[in-house]
């Protein structure tokens with residue numbers, strides 16, 4: 001597990017990460033969500049010891065993680081898919097990582113196969129598409145068969161088939177009991193990927209909870225319920241203070257209660273549920289509402305000039 005405790009990082013007058021405390025548990029996929037510039041990459045870099053915290057601490061499996069030989073056997077990370085030697089082949093790149101981390105060389109072929117790059121193993125990385133580089137970065141993260149995996153924006157540049165593959169891979173890795181921590185600035189990417197969310201804005205923690213609980217936080221959040229006992233369920237949830245809108249035959253849109261509470265009420269009243277789902281609009285709305293104060297640049301507020309000056313200062 002990853003334990004982040006009061007973690008802070010300042011760059012001059014910029015506080016990139018501001019007293020963050022949260023825990024990432026094994027056995028599930030945890031999404032690390034926040035608008036651009038929220039401090040996600042900086043946090044991930046501190047987790048694996050690439051950046052030194054200004055304050056607070058972070059431990060991986062109970063110990064501070066430092067860059068060290070064999071590190072890839074403990075934590076696999078894809079932080080920047082472009083940060084590779086373009087002149088090397090995929091196999092050579094992974095071979096170097098394997099040798100410096102005391103990982104058997106047979107793993108190179110195994111992970112290239114796993115990410116679908118076996119046919120490109122001998123090709124120069126410089127000629128790879130962004131999607132292929134993402135796959136190679138994922139291969140590098142898997143190389144040491146580590147119990148903890150970090151991915152910074154892993155869906156960038158992937159086509160729909162690639163996105164689906166990555167989602168299935170994350171589910172499988174979590175199902176094997178690993179800790180899987182995945183960053184994104186898009187709620188839509190996390191919706192079908194993560195079980196839990198850690199949401200940050202301007203370096204501060206906004207939420208650390210299951211996806212459904214997060215969705216229920218936005219004003220106007222709705223849970224879609226399909227049931228053959230629609231009238232009885234509508235009565236039960238209304239009695240518990242919820243609002244109910246009918247949406248076709250046997251479908252209710254319930255506001256004011258989370259999906260867990262609705263499921264529990266149905267159980268108590270012995271009512272059958274055929275579907276209970278958080279609506280995408282609810283997730284997106286919760287994310288927009290809860291991070292609204294944290295968005296660094298909004299159309300119409302910052303001029304393009306200001307934005308590009310800031311990007312130029314983003315030397316990383």
Ligand SMILES: Nc1ncnc2c1ncn2[C@@H]1O[C@H](COP(=O)(O)OP(=O)(O)OP(=O)(O)O)[C@@H](O)[C@H]1O
Nearest residue numbers: 011016035036037038039040041042185314315316
């Ligand atoms: N090396 C650095 N020097 C100065 N400021 C930095 C540096 N790295 C990050 N920052 C600043 O820290 C803040 C957080 O940046 P970070 O890249 O961690 O955010 P992020 O959530 O990963 O953003 P994105 O989704 O755009 O990648 C930003 O304001 C950024 O400009």
